[in-house]
Amino acid sequence: MPHPSSSSANVDAAAKGVKLERYASGGGQLMRRAASAKIVSASSHLLFRATILATLALVCLFAVHYPSLLSHSFRLSAAASSSPRPRPPHRNLLGSSSAYGGAAWEREVRRSATPRRDGGMSVLVTGAAGFVGTHCALALRARGDGVLGLDNFNAYYDPALKRARQRLLASRGVVVLGADINDAALLERLFAAVPFTHVLHLAAQAGVRYAMQAPQTYVASNVAGLVSVFEAAARHADPQPAIVWASSSSVYGLNTDAPFSEEHRTDRPASLYAATKKAGEAIAHAYNHIYGLSITGLRFFTVYGPWGRPDMAYFSFAHSIVAGKPITLFRAADGTDVRRDFTYIDDVVQGCIGALDTAGKSTGSKSGKKRGSAPLRVYNLGNTSPVPVTRMVTILEKLLGKKANKRVVTMPSNGDVPFTHANVSHAARDFGYHPTTSLDAGLRQFVQWFLKYYKIDPAKLAKGGKVSASGGKPTKRKSTGAMSAAS
Secondary structure (H helix, E strand, C coil): CCCHHHHHHHHHHHHHHHHHHHHHHHHHHHHHHHHHHHHHHHHHHHHHHHHHHHHHHHHHHHHHCCCCCCCCCCECCCCCCCCCECCCCCCCHHHCHHHCCCHHHHHHHHHHHCCCCCCCCEEEEECCCCHHHHHHHHHHHHCCCEEEEEECCCCCCCHHHHHHHHHHHHHCCCEEEECCCCCHHHHHHHHHHCCCCEEEECCCCCCCHHHHCCHHHHHHHHHHHHHHHHHHHHHCCCCCCEEEEECCHHHHCCCCCCCECCCCCCCCCCCHHHHHHHHHHHHHHHHHHHHCCCEEEEEECCEECCCCCCCCHHHHHHHHHHHCCEEEEEECCCCCECEECCEEHHHHHHHHHHHHHCCCCCCCCCCCCCCCCCCEEEEEECCCCCEEHHHHHHHHHHHHCCCCEEEEEECCCCCCCCECCECCHHHHHHHCCCCCCCHHHHHHHHHHHHHHHCCCCHHHHHCCCCCCCCCCCCCCCCCCCCCCCCC
16 A cells, blocks of 8 residues: 555656646747747738838839829821720820929920010910910910910820920920820919910810710810819919810701801700710800809811821821722711811911900909909801812822722711801901811812821822832731711
8 A cells, every 4th residue: 555645746746747748838839829920920021021012013103104084095006097996094204293393394384485575475275286286386486475385195196296296396485295184283383383364275085986985085085174274274373364275066966057157056966075075165154154264165167287187087088098098988878978167277276366366354363253254255167168078088189199999888877977067257257267278278288298297209109109108118007997077
């Protein structure tokens, strides 16, 4: 029989062993927890660093390729006669207000916007690298007015043409900033730097049928962009400038009364493009009523001429004719030729400057108070002589010395209208607008510029060779179809 003291000792030893085992086990757990904590901590540090690096990478990508809903850009194919095709939207850093500022920038802006003649205007021209914008800026500058341009250089059509216009303007002392009209901070900064007397707002998303492919672009440019310009002029300019802006003959839509008069109804647009321009006229009424802005809308009728838009029919047809590609002509549902009131660029510029000269002053202020009613006007700027599009093609064939490969189809229901015809009596009465350029004379000027700009040899063209509009090399690109006249 074991001794009681021996049993007690064995129990104590066993207890101690259990305690030691528990201690050892607990210590191991503690060590494992500590090790685990170190691993978690190290992982956290690595994750934090990776997050920082990823964030920096995203910031860099964001700066280089910012997808703004208000500044979509679309690419064209290399063949200028092809239809616009949307590519991923982008926004250049030049479109950000953060890219501008400082004493040197303000000096350059003020230098360009300062008039060179007594009583001259200081005009902010939006869409200045566009077709009408470039010609108007050149004309204003030539007579001694101050001009500052704004353009986002999007790729709806070849940006190289817009950059060439920008260089032309720079050679005449006109600065064109690469920026978007939806950049409210930049507009506010510009109105703070320069007391503009006038704004010629020509920036817009153009084209009737393209609105079916990229509708949001039209809302962003033609509605939101217009509001952005009106807001800046009404709430941040001191004094408020008078505004002249580009509406469109497209607002007449399904109107069948001819010639189109400003008194005719415009509540039946035939395209989204027309609807955005009609919305612009309603928005103009609101800003005139609330803020006392002097606003004049100009309804352009199929403007053409040198430095024009490659998406327009006459330009697109010229490309296709020299390249030996087919062109598509539309006829109306009743079988008649589609007709357009083609208006030469010099006549349109005369109308734009006349509208600026007679705009009248705004009556509002930054405080929101207005001294009374301000002018609110709208005018047609057309040629008053509709011409069949087939006649336009015949003139181009003669001037280019080459026949077109024509394909005639019935006009689809995609927003175009069978004819346009302007009544310009109001513009004639109020600022002496009288278009004088015939289609033959205007297209002759265009073809001379076209051949020179694209370095096309007329002699080679007359021999029947296929040449491209990019330096006279033979074209191998398959035709994707041509365009009809757009308003």
